[in-house]
Amino acid sequence: MNDTDIAIKVENISKRYRIGLKEDMHDSLLRTTIDFIKSPLKNYRKYRSLYVFGKDECDSENGSSSIIWPLKGVTFQVRRGEVIGIIGRNGAGKSTLLKILSRVTDPTGGRAEIHGRVSSLLEVGTGFHPELTGRENVYLNGTILGMRKVEIDRKFDEIVDFSEIEKFIDTPVKRYSSGMKVRLAFSVAAHLEPEILLIDEVLAVGDARFQQKCLNKMEDVGHEGRTVFFVSHNMLAVSRLCERVILIEDGRVQVDDAAHKVISYYLCPEGGSSAEKTWSDPAKAPGNTIARLHAVRVKTADGIIKTDMDIRKDILVEQEFEVLESGHILLPSFQFFNDNGLELFATDDLDPAWRRKPRPAGRYVSTAVIPGNYLAEGTHFVFASLTTVDPYVKQFFQPNVVSFKVVDSFEGDAARGDWPFKFGGVVRPYLKWSTRYQPGV
Amino acid sequence: MTLLNNKLSGQNAETRTGGNSVTIIEPASGWKLVDFKELREYRDLFYFLVWREIKVLYAQTILGLSWAILQPLIQIAIFSIVFGKVAKVPTDGTPYILFTTISIIPWTYMSQAMTQSSQSLLQGHAMLDKIYFPRLLFPITPVLARLVDFSISMVIIFIVMAYYLVHPTWNLLFLPLFLCMMIIIPTGIGMWLSALSIRFRDVKHAMPFVVRMLIYSAPIVYSASSIPEKYRIIYSFNPIVGVIEGFRACLLGTPMPWQYIWPGVLTSLLLLLTGAFYFKRMERIFVDVI
Numbered sequence: 001m002n003d004t005d006i007a008i009k010v011e012n013i014s015k016r017y018r019i020g021l022k023e024d025m026h027d028s029l030l031r032t033t034i035d036f037i038k039s040p041l042k043n044y045r046k047y048r049s050l051y052v053f054g055k056d057e058c059d060s061e062n063g064s065s066s067i068i069w070p071l072k073g074v075t076f077q078v079r080r081g082e083v084i085g086i087i088g089r090n091g092a093g094k095s096t097l098l099k100i101l102s103r104v105t106d107p108t109g110g111r112a113e114i115h116g117r118v119s120s121l122l123e124v125g126t127g128f129h130p131e132l133t134g135r136e137n138v139y140l141n142g143t144i145l146g147m148r149k150v151e152i153d154r155k156f157d158e159i160v161d162f163s164e165i166e167k168f169i170d171t172p173v174k175r176y177s178s179g180m181k182v183r184l185a186f187s188v189a190a191h192l193e194p195e196i197l198l199i200d201e202v203l204a205v206g207d208a209r210f211q212q213k214c215l216n217k218m219e220d221v222g223h224e225g226r227t228v229f230f231v232s233h234n235m236l237a238v239s240r241l242c243e244r245v246i247l248i249e250d251g252r253v254q255v256d257d258a259a260h261k262v263i264s265y266y267l268c269p270e271g272g273s274s275a276e277k278t279w280s281d282p283a284k285a286p287g288n289t290i291a292r293l294h295a296v297r298v299k300t301a302d303g304i305i306k307t308d309m310d311i312r313k314d315i316l317v318e319q320e321f322e323v324l325e326s327g328h329i330l331l332p333s334f335q336f337f338n339d340n341g342l343e344l345f346a347t348d349d350l351d352p353a354w355r356r357k358p359r360p361a362g363r364y365v366s367t368a369v370i371p372g373n374y375l376a377e378g379t380h381f382v383f384a385s386l387t388t389v390d391p392y393v394k395q396f397f398q399p400n401v402v403s404f405k406v407v408d409s410f411e412g413d414a415a416r417g418d419w420p421f422k423f424g425g426v427v428r429p430y431l432k433w434s435t436r437y438q439p440g441v
Numbered sequence: 442m443t444l445l446n447n448k449l450s451g452q453n454a455e456t457r458t459g460g461n462s463v464t465i466i467e468p469a470s471g472w473k474l475v476d477f478k479e480l481r482e483y484r485d486l487f488y489f490l491v492w493r494e495i496k497v498l499y500a501q502t503i504l505g506l507s508w509a510i511l512q513p514l515i516q517i518a519i520f521s522i523v524f525g526k527v528a529k530v531p532t533d534g535t536p537y538i539l540f541t542t543i544s545i546i547p548w549t550y551m552s553q554a555m556t557q558s559s560q561s562l563l564q565g566h567a568m569l570d571k572i573y574f575p576r577l578l579f580p581i582t583p584v585l586a587r588l589v590d591f592s593i594s595m596v597i598i599f600i601v602m603a604y605y606l607v608h609p610t611w612n613l614l615f616l617p618l619f620l621c622m623m624i625i626i627p628t629g630i631g632m633w634l635s636a637l638s639i640r641f642r643d644v645k646h647a648m649p650f651v652v653r654m655l656i657y658s659a660p661i662v663y664s665a666s667s668i669p670e671k672y673r674i675i676y677s678f679n680p681i682v683g684v685i686e687g688f689r690a691c692l693l694g695t696p697m698p699w700q701y702i703w704p705g706v707l708t709s710l711l712l713l714l715t716g717a718f719y720f721k722r723m724e725r726i727f728v729d730v731i
Contacts, residue, residue, distance in 0.1 A: 013466075017729060044641075047640055047641060048640075099728070100466060101466065102572070102573055103464070103466060103573035104569075104570065104571065104572065105725075105728040105729055106466075106467075106468055106725040106726075107466060107467070107468055108468055109468060110467075110468075111465070111466065111467050112465075112467075113464070113465055113466070114463070114464040115462075115463050115464075116462060117462050118464060120572065120573070122570075122571040122572065123571050126568055126571045126572050127568050127572075129493055131496070131500035131501065132493065132496060132497065136493075136496070140489045140490075140493055143485045143486040143488075143489045144486060144568070144572055144574065145572070146574075147485075148485050149485045149488075172500075
């Protein structure tokens, strides 16, 4: 990578916090009194320890228990114009990383370089004051986010237009509904024009329509060749906006690769290639004394268990479970997710043979058939669950239990026909087309 | 021609790398100086923060900015009755209302500015946690915003002076010095206390009565000449003494009491410098500790 092409360079960044300042409790009045008298000194030491660390506490591996390391040596580079997503579970260190890059907090070790004008957006509407009018808050919030006054003057009409609250722009913000506030706040943020934009989970605002509008705007930002660093839980937004994704786990970079690969890995860390999952030891199987899961499988119509499924053929998904307590009405079900984390559909067992009927103890295999020419190409994840309906109680629920990949063999008889390029959509139905022709004059 | 081409491409390369703005993020260590260049870059934000502070203070009040006059006016009335009429505090011949008006106006400014400045970081912690801008803007904003109230309340001084037929003298030329001092003191104290209050909330609880006690540490209700000669030097190191005595001398045209002023100038500059250093030193831990 050429040095001049780098927008963000992060080298071995780590961060240490002290948590768990314990409050001592005493049960005798005397001890409490003595403690009360001694407490100023103790309190001083306690609060000082929040930012003064001992020599033995400088190692991220063996520190005292009250110290946590949200980041333990994170290294990566972001090229100019790249839109990069950061994903990870809660507490993985994503937000800490973002806070360090936005200079809200300092790293404990390591170094980062940011080349270009940066704006960071850790929340929308920072500094909004309820007593000020919409207009005044636009200026205040805009300058807080790093815009110049002249810049806001220039974009003001555009911002108000985007927020769709022209009528109330001179009303104090405290009279706004929360939706209006968020719309105005996001509009300001959307009109930032930095070279590098760092954003946290801020798209989860407003109603669905406005969210779409924001996503579109964000996409434009990406297309304008700006570097975007996007931290999110929303796999859909990440996969839509980012080409490259970094998965952070336990304060470290776990995977750094193309978006769909990282998201697949995140959703199903075992590699996402298991078409079958069985529990040989019933004691460890999901479930309880009413029913226990035994296996989940993905098969072809010929009964072959495999991960790569022909897009034209039926796909059979089955769950095998043992009913241990007779007399319950049971509802086996599946949910299907694609590799963007979007739930495609859910399906319940409606087989008339057992529907609304109490089941005796024994072993059952419930199979759902997904017709051919239905799912789009790509990896699909299966969630399996079993519910008793009297009352509705989940007996087991296994997310990402198996997965399979729908593939098109490009023989021209699937829904994509002879089209050789990217083919969008979350489903790929083979529709009946007809043509009416009128000969030209 | 080739030369020109080279020049052009060279320029292009420079703009493309954007070498003008590189942000380096590293663990902070040791003492840092105030980055004035950075503060300048954020002047628009500074302007809006000050303006927000002014605008919000009297929002949804009936009297609005009149409060800036009413507050010191009531204080003047009370002090004139209690210390002027009842206790009959000696004022070296100046009418008590005139005497106390000139001291209460700058004092009101300083006490409000230092109180608000010392709480600025805690109050702004929602912003502190979410966005970076020079942290120094927090304690400095209220110090500047309160100047608006101060300017308005100066009207009271002029009215009272006109009533007692006090003529302006050349001493007035020294007033900017004391205005500066009056701004520097709460800035220094504000930087110290706002940074301290992040670590120890005690500041918040101690502040109201410290301010109430400070009023008696300076010649606001009494005259500095009532302080015994041998304590005068120590007394004058309180910078508030210098500001108040300076204001009186400038406005009333009495001889400039420099012996009260120089020690205070020293202290206020010291407060400002140490405050800035301490603030910059603590800056990096604000978000982690708050």
